[in-house]
Amino acid sequence: MLTLTTLASGSSGNCTLVSDGHTHLLVDAGISARRITTALKAMDIDPKTLAGVLITHEHSDHISGLATLTKQLPFPLYASAGTARALLDKLPALTEDRVRAFIPGDTFEIGALGVETFPTPHDAAQSTGYALTDGGRKAAVVTDLGHVTPEVEEGIRGAHLLVAETNHDPEWLRSGDYPYFLKERILGSRGHLSNEDGARLICAAARQGVRTVVLAHLSKDNNTPQRAYDTVAMALMRQGAELDRDVVLDVAPRAAAGRRYTV
Numbered sequence: 001m002l003t004l005t006t007l008a009s010g011s012s013g014n015c016t017l018v019s020d021g022h023t024h025l026l027v028d029a030g031i032s033a034r035r036i037t038t039a040l041k042a043m044d045i046d047p048k049t050l051a052g053v054l055i056t057h058e059h060s061d062h063i064s065g066l067a068t069l070t071k072q073l074p075f076p077l078y079a080s081a082g083t084a085r086a087l088l089d090k091l092p093a094l095t096e097d098r099v100r101a102f103i104p105g106d107t108f109e110i111g112a113l114g115v116e117t118f119p120t121p122h123d124a125a126q127s128t129g130y131a132l133t134d135g136g137r138k139a140a141v142v143t144d145l146g147h148v149t150p151e152v153e154e155g156i157r158g159a160h161l162l163v164a165e166t167n168h169d170p171e172w173l174r175s176g177d178y179p180y181f182l183k184e185r186i187l188g189s190r191g192h193l194s195n196e197d198g199a200r201l202i203c204a205a206a207r208q209g210v211r212t213v214v215l216a217h218l219s220k221d222n223n224t225p226q227r228a229y230d231t232v233a234m235a236l237m238r239q240g241a242e243l244d245r246d247v248v249l250d251v252a253p254r255a256a257a258g259r260r261y262t263v
Helices: 033-042 066-072 081-090 150-155 170-175 180-187 195-207 225-238
Strands: 003-008 015-019 024-027 050-054 077-080 099-102 107-110 113-119 128-133 138-142 161-165 212-216 248-251
Touching: 003 033, 003 161, 003 212, 015 033, 015 138, 033 066, 077 081, 077 113, 081 099, 113 150, 128 150, 138 150, 150 195, 161 195, 170 180, 195 212, 195 225, 212 225, 225 248
Parallel strands: 024 050, 050 077, 077 099, 138 161, 161 212, 212 248
Antiparallel strands: 003 015, 015 024, 107 113, 113 128, 128 138
16 A cells, blocks of 8 residues: 655645655655654654655755754665755765665665656756655656656656646736746746646546546645646546546645545
């Protein structure tokens, strides 16, 4: 049995737990070490048993808890080669022996879980998406990407659960108060997926058999959970999917742990 729980999701912090009940992995550590360890204990997981932390990229909302967490706990850290170099530059206390570097596209095992990696187009050193499997079930986490690539589509293929980015409503973003350069960054090909772009990715995944979708990394200023949910729900229904029967659709909370999904 594979489970997934988002501990936080949004521009202020991102962290997701994936577990088979024995091997516990985090994807990103973008909230405080205290929040992470408190959330793990609330789920009856001893933080010292963490088997590893997988880092998607080096932006602060994905690594802000990492410096303290690596001091407190002995887990190995997994990151693409480019991200690993960026982390070593940003976190002076982090040592090379703690980091297991890979090339996006590599696959490897951590405990009883298989890890599949794939490149994502984001304005970072070498951004990476992850899919984790217990050999029978598969959960994929893909956020922080400006557009959907063939590598992303292949990376999520066969997933039973998908955590997918629906960051913003483009019109809300264009008409909002963000400075021009930031709007262009978010809307660019190495920025973030809009609700509509996320919906297209999710619809493709649903046609391939995904049964649970969690909308993630929503902007606090340029989106709402209801707006993201409605956009994706309408797209799924237009292609004939019935919500809760064919696809369960949910939205990850920004600043708190979400529900535990069984894959």
